Amino acid sequence: MSRRRADRLVLGLSAGVIALTSACGAGGPAISAGGDGIFQVERPIQVVAGEGQAWLLTGEDDGAFLSRIDVAGRPTDVVSLPGQTHSMAPYRDGVVVTWFACADRRCSETVSKVLVLDGEGSTLSEQEYSRSPGPLEDSDGVQLLGVQKDLVWVSTGGGLIAYDPQNDRTAVQAAGRDGFLCLLADGLYALSSLSGPLGSSADPLNEEQFDDPYEVVVDRLDDGSWIRLLETQRAVTLYEFSQTECVGGAIRTGQPDMASPAWSSGSGWVEAQPYTNPGTLTVPREPMTYGNDARFVLESDGVIRRVFGAPDAPLSVEKLQVPADIFVQDPTVVTVLLFDQSPTVIAGCLQQPNQGSSDARCYIRLT
Structure with a gap:
């Protein structure tokens, strides 16, 4: 441990x-x-x-x-965006940006913002959600879950929202869900705990407890209401649940350098293989980052490993060739990787x- x-x-x-x-x-x-x-x-x-x-x-x-x-x-240059926790996702030929910011000069209130731009950088729509009292450090913030069928899905302190920029309206509004939210190819899901929230015990967790079984289940958002998929109930370790992520078209538990359970609606629960090499005391983990519905890992000089969700094949892997003099894996320094791929561009x-x-x-x- x-x-x-x-x-x-x-x-x-x-x-x-x-x-x-x-x-x-x-x-x-x-x-x-x-x-x-x-x-x-x-x-x-x-x-x-x-x-x-x-x-x-x-x-x-x-x-x-x-x-x-x-x-x-x-x-x-496109636009300056004062505030915090900025995040982007592609939207048609443009982009959507979410962040939260002060609602006034005194910052007595904060607000979650959604900005949608076309391919030329012109504003298609702009919306504000979840206004709350207090400064930025007291805000619940905003999380961009992704874009699906031209709907922008965000999680705010006020709940879940699917925003339709083309018609400038909120298409879906729903209560938040305890657990880990994942926008997969066929809808919004949450991996929820049946063993109580993490850290709910009066006593702090010790290392032995991280290997204890933890009952989880997948919930699906359907017409604004959460539906529990009882057939998805299973046990993972508490540690695996605490490391849950949305990657490669699946809800994956555990660390990326360890085999662990993963779920998608097409595959059900499977034993997902590691998609990174384990780090050691002398060799740090491979640099990695999120992109368009994928995870990108710097495997070696000039080689990027892409973990993505192919149709009916979550957690698929392919390798991309990039300039080796730019994308250098140097184990002696801290390296931050930013990367993404679309049908037309690698950047x-x-x-x-x-x-x-x-x-x-x-x-x-x-x-």
Whole structure:
């Protein structure tokens, strides 16, 4: 169990590095094109591959800045987005961005925001949800779950919302659900606990308890109501449940470098194989990141492993070739990978923030 605790510490430190990198500095985006689809970015947060171009979020003092990147690596400024916890997903030929921000100058209230842009960066629609009293640090924030059938799914402090940008209306509104939410190909699901919430015991959890069986079940959102799928009930370990993630078209429990149970509506429960190599005391975990309904792992210099959900085949794996002089796996430094792939574009960045620079080298090309 000591390795697991060490893994959690490494992940926490890595997340802290990213947060600090995104928050420092001043001014707008610093992006320089180097030709042949190569460019350099200061303080990148997220990359989304779009239709013939990429969308890039970079950090600002009070929030984030959104830019478009063409296939030559040239940037176009789009909009400044003051606030916190920005996240993006592709929407048709454009992009959707969610974040939460102060509702007034005094920041006596906060609000969750949804902005949808077309391929040219023009606003299709903008909506606010879940206004709540108090400053940003007291807010429940907003989580972008994804886009499905032109509906933007978000989770806010006020519940779950499916927003229809084309008609500028809320198509579905539902209560939140305890557990881990996953927007899969055929709907919104939650892996819920039947053994009580994590940490519900009066006594703190000890290492032995992480291997205890934990009863879980899958719930599905149907017409705004949660339906329990009783046939999905099973036991996982408490530790596996605490590490649940949405990846490759499935709800996967446990760590990515360990075999563990995973569920999708097409496959049911299966024993999912590891999709990363285990880290050691001398070799850190492979750098990885989320993209369009996929997880991307830097396997070796110039090789990205993509874990995705093919039709009726969740957790499928393929390898992508990228420039080895940009995407370098250096076990001696902390490495932050940003990457994504669409039907038309591959785009990504590699940053090594502990080397004293917030810059990242990036690459984009047509597929």
